[in-house]
Amino acid sequence: MDTTPFTTRPELAGTFGMVASTHWLATAAGMATLEAGGNAFDAAVATGFVLQVVEPHLNGPGGEVPVLFARGDGRHGVTAPVVLCGQGVAPAGATIEAFDHLGLDLVPGTGLLAATVPGAVGAWLTLLRDHGTLPLESVLRFAIEYAETGHPVVPRVSATVASVSAHFRSHWPTSAATWLSADGDPPAPGSLFRNPVLASTYRRLLDAARGPSREAQLDAALSAWYSGFVAEAVDRFCRGPVRDDSGRDHAGFLTGQDLAGWTATYEPPVTLDWRGWTLAKAGPWSQGPALLEALAVLDGVLPEGRTRRAPSAAPDADLVHACVEAVKLAMADREAWYGDVDTVPTDVLLSEPYAVERRALLGTHASTGLQPGSPGGRRPQLPRHVLAAHARAHAVSTGAGIGEPTVAPTGTTRGDTCHVDVVDRWGNLVSATPSGGWLQSSPVVPELGFALGTRAQMFWLEEGLPNSLAPGKRPRTTLTPSLASRDGVPTLAFGTPGGDQQEQWQLCFWLAHTLAGLDLQAAIDAPAWHTTGFPSSFYPRETTGEVVVESRIGDDVITELRRRGHTVTVSDPWSLGRLSAVSRDPVTGVLRAAANPRGMQGYAAGR
Numbered sequence: 001m002d003t004t005p006f007t008t009r010p011e012l013a014g015t016f017g018m019v020a021s022t023h024w025l026a027t028a029a030g031m032a033t034l035e036a037g038g039n040a041f042d043a044a045v046a047t048g049f050v051l052q053v054v055e056p057h058l059n060g061p062g063g064e065v066p067v068l069f070a071r072g073d074g075r076h077g078v079t080a081p082v083v084l085c086g087q088g089v090a091p092a093g094a095t096i097e098a099f100d101h102l103g104l105d106l107v108p109g110t111g112l113l114a115a116t117v118p119g120a121v122g123a124w125l126t127l128l129r130d131h132g133t134l135p136l137e138s139v140l141r142f143a144i145e146y147a148e149t150g151h152p153v154v155p156r157v158s159a160t161v162a163s164v165s166a167h168f169r170s171h172w173p174t175s176a177a178t179w180l181s182a183d184g185d186p187p188a189p190g191s192l193f194r195n196p197v198l199a200s201t202y203r204r205l206l207d208a209a210r211g212p213s214r215e216a217q218l219d220a221a222l223s224a225w226y227s228g229f230v231a232e233a234v235d236r237f238c239r240g241p242v243r244d245d246s247g248r249d250h251a252g253f254l255t256g257q258d259l260a261g262w263t264a265t266y267e268p269p270v271t272l273d274w275r276g277w278t279l280a281k282a283g284p285w286s287q288g289p290a291l292l293e294a295l296a297v298l299d300g301v302l303p304e305g306r307t308r309r310a311p312s313a314a315p316d317a318d319l320v321h322a323c324v325e326a327v328k329l330a331m332a333d334r335e336a337w338y339g340d341v342d343t344v345p346t347d348v349l350l351s352e353p354y355a356v357e358r359r360a361l362l363g364t365h366a367s368t369g370l371q372p373g374s375p376g377g378r379r380p381q382l383p384r385h386v387l388a389a390h391a392r393a394h395a396v397s398t399g400a401g402i403g404e405p406t407v408a409p410t411g412t413t414r415g416d417t418c419h420v421d422v423v424d425r426w427g428n429l430v431s432a433t434p435s436g437g438w439l440q441s442s443p444v445v446p447e448l449g450f451a452l453g454t455r456a457q458m459f460w461l462e463e464g465l466p467n468s469l470a471p472g473k474r475p476r477t478t479l480t481p482s483l484a485s486r487d488g489v490p491t492l493a494f495g496t497p498g499g500d501q502q503e504q505w506q507l508c509f510w511l512a513h514t515l516a517g518l519d520l521q522a523a524i525d526a527p528a529w530h531t532t533g534f535p536s537s538f539y540p541r542e543t544t545g546e547v548v549v550e551s552r553i554g555d556d557v558i559t560e561l562r563r564r565g566h567t568v569t570v571s572d573p574w575s576l577g578r579l580s581a582v583s584r585d586p587v588t589g590v591l592r593a594a595a596n597p598r599g600m601q602g603y604a605a606g607r
Helices: 024-035 040-054 096-101 120-131 136-149 155-171 173-179 196-208 214-226 229-238 256-260 288-298 317-337 352-359 384-391 499-515 520-525 555-563
Strands: 012-014 017-021 065-070 082-086 265-267 270-274 277-281 420-424 429-432 482-486 489-495 529-531 546-550 567-571 580-584 591-595 603-606
Touching: 012 017, 012 603, 017 024, 017 040, 017 580, 017 591, 024 040, 024 136, 024 420, 024 603, 040 065, 040 120, 040 136, 040 196, 040 420, 040 429, 065 120, 065 482, 082 120, 120 136, 120 214, 136 196, 136 214, 155 173, 196 214, 196 229, 214 229, 214 256, 229 256, 270 288, 277 288, 288 317, 288 352, 288 499, 317 499, 317 529, 317 546, 317 555, 420 489, 420 580, 420 591, 429 482, 429 489, 489 499, 499 520, 499 529, 520 580, 520 591, 546 555, 555 567, 580 603
Parallel strands: 546 567
Antiparallel strands: 012 591, 017 420, 017 603, 065 082, 065 429, 082 265, 270 277, 277 482, 420 429, 482 489, 489 580, 529 546, 580 591, 591 603
């Protein structure tokens, strides 16, 4: 098998600025913002708003976004990474008792019951206010234009609308009015699609952005969204029952008061030092620390970097097996320990003694069953549903795809998202993973032109767990951007859509780049894999126990993985992940960028 690194595109290099995202129009909007004199924060916000319009099956204004960033000073590198949390919380009325009263033991994956406070717009506006330089109009104009005058629909949007069109017609008339033609047809791939109601919402936000300074104007826009016309429309709409995954109609818990009481917040990231790098992730209200734990376990198993010989794009069976088994251990700890609580033993989970303890569990054959650890001697507790679902492992096949959501006719989706990375000539770095508010997740709010999110489906309706549902609490999300430092200087931002697979596809990229020595584009292009040997974060929370690999990984590797007891599903050669990445050399100032060719949507731009 030829192990020479193959790249579909060149790694971009320049000195002015770089933008990479999951859609070319969003990337172009970000680059145009840099060219207009904006910085990386301005460009990231412009890109994020365009993604709401052009990838509506993957994110929207009713969704959420975690952001990792570092500020540059243009001379001596950048400041330490910071997390901006745009993950909304559970409504005041969303309690385990309330769901029990409705006869539900899982939060439905569609409809209004799963709505949390929509945090994406709040986070984007906060990032722009605190770290950007441009007024709201300058970064929002691209999204308004594409919503108002139209944008060519990508095939996956058409397919997603088609898959839920009958449900729209029968149960969600506001979504039918937005997404289906007068004849009830979904938009054709490549056709020009307009959402004038959403454009009007953006324009109303601009109209509200009045004040004596740029910061005051953005505060006024935030107030309009969370205490003004948007909050009022959301409150009214959530009072009316709509059909959800339970097969029944339910009203939502979300109120205008819930929106008024929420703001995006800053917090320090969780980090791991790994072979000269420091990798930063959001805290255990995300799944971010799972990648760090997997790397800590692998540190004593993987060989040193291959810098003394030609870099190779071909992972061998030893590497894939070790990664799969380490990920299973990290994800078992995710299920037992992660949540929006102060008691998560993150320091212990990422400590060297704990990594040694977990590393001892790595065997030569595939493991079965969840194996959460006992950090600090504490006994792990798994949700009852997880135990039952894991017992049904292999009963349901997830299949494989490029990270686009698997959508049922009722709108149930295994979830997916978008991603954006930006670096500018001053050394500012931004990595963000917007998601939620999918067009298939919930009916369109008719006055606003967008749907609410369903992130509360990730809570457990069982008392006493780190991720148990409670008012004002963040669900343990799958959204997980990354920012890495070298010698204490942040230099690399990357991430991917993919639900539970996000950490795994980022692991593939990370090892290809840092261990195999591939450049950003070659590392993204390298064959990818993942395991489903742990419970899905999405309704109905099943476990399947597969190892999914791109066929390019090679027959010999696939045969050896099966010999080791893995249930291997071979996916199409270019099907797993939608990564993007940007970097900055702190010595030379050279900027680099790359984006995923899979799905033919992601692009990088720069100069």
